[in-house]
Amino acid sequence: MMRTRFAPSPNGLLHLGHAYSAKLAHGLARAMGGQFQLRIEDIDATRSRSEYVEAIVADLRWLGLDWDSEIVFQSDRLARYDAAAERLKAMGLLYPCSCTRSQIQVAAKAEGPEGPVYPGTCRPDADGNGGADCTRPHSWRLDIAKAAAMAGPLGWHDRVAGKVVAEPELFGDVVLLRKDAPASYHLAATLDDAADGMTHVVRGMDLFAATHIHRLLQALLDLPPPLYWHHALLTGQDGRKLSKSEQAPALSELREAGKSGPAVLDALGSDATGPRVFRTGILAGNP
Numbered sequence: 001m002m003r004t005r006f007a008p009s010p011n012g013l014l015h016l017g018h019a020y021s022a023k024l025a026h027g028l029a030r031a032m033g034g035q036f037q038l039r040i041e042d043i044d045a046t047r048s049r050s051e052y053v054e055a056i057v058a059d060l061r062w063l064g065l066d067w068d069s070e071i072v073f074q075s076d077r078l079a080r081y082d083a084a085a086e087r088l089k090a091m092g093l094l095y096p097c098s099c100t101r102s103q104i105q106v107a108a109k110a111e112g113p114e115g116p117v118y119p120g121t122c123r124p125d126a127d128g129n130g131g132a133d134c135t136r137p138h139s140w141r142l143d144i145a146k147a148a149a150m151a152g153p154l155g156w157h158d159r160v161a162g163k164v165v166a167e168p169e170l171f172g173d174v175v176l177l178r179k180d181a182p183a184s185y186h187l188a189a190t191l192d193d194a195a196d197g198m199t200h201v202v203r204g205m206d207l208f209a210a211t212h213i214h215r216l217l218q219a220l221l222d223l224p225p226p227l228y229w230h231h232a233l234l235t236g237q238d239g240r241k242l243s244k245s246e247q248a249p250a251l252s253e254l255r256e257a258g259k260s261g262p263a264v265l266d267a268l269g270s271d272a273t274g275p276r277v278f279r280t281g282i283l284a285g286n287p
């Protein structure tokens with residue numbers, strides 16, 4: 001059975017870029033006679049709010065995008081993330097890190113897809129010496145070089161980019177268990193996609209690089225890789241990712257102003273491989 005999902009984080013209101021992404025995932029599921037899941041990525045308790053969950057549900061209903069099973073909340077699955085992290089620890093692939101963000105910024109020598117590449121300060125040497133001061137708050141990082149060597153060459157198939165060679169090394173040693181949250185996005189999303197039998201992962205190009213890490217985690221944890229569709233982003237007229245700061249209204253504003261959700265969705269178009277430029281005029285003709 002074909003399955004895909006829309007997986008927003010409830011730390012803000014959805015905007016038109018989210019509507020576009022949900023539309024593509026939902027449309028693919030419906031076209032393939034598959035299933036569409038709504039997954040709420042709420043592991044970060046400090047940033048997640050129940051009012052945003054309510055707005056997500058109301059926005060999707062207003063857009064006319066229905067989902068097939070119970071809504072999945074990542075906050076209900078923390079034990080699973082922990083169990084997977086324990087497995088990676090037992091494989092000798094995670095190490096504690098007590099560095100602060102500013103220490104990393106000062107010591108980093110390269111820039112990766114998520115910011116400065118971790119310079120390896122707390123990584124123990126081959127004999128297990130060195131390492132973090134675990135009396136201080138610490139995260140757990142994945143030893144990327146060791147993990148990539150264990151997994152061997154990897155790749156994935158992307159609907160737009162075609163065959164992609166995975167290069168998790170670009171990130172350096174990523175955090176899998178955060179200091180301030182029970183798991184990282186990378187670990188939780190990879191585990192959930194597999195646990196719920198996702199055959200297709202549809203999401204914006206802004207998450208393309210994350211797949212280098214997700215593919216590696218799948219290989220380490222014996223999870224089947226889904227097919228990927230990293231679609232072009234809806235951009236503002238300046239070519240930058242559409243966000244509220246560029247005057248794109250939140251979906252709830254449009255909803256509360258009495259606009260028609262399906263008409264808004266329609267106006268976003270569906271040419272998912274080319275860039276979609278948002279013009280405020282596309283909303284003008286909607287009831």
Ligand code: GLU
Pocket residue numbers: 006007008009041189202203207
């Ligand atoms: N929660 C992520 C976001 O809102 C999306 C995760 C995913 O689709 O893999 O950007």
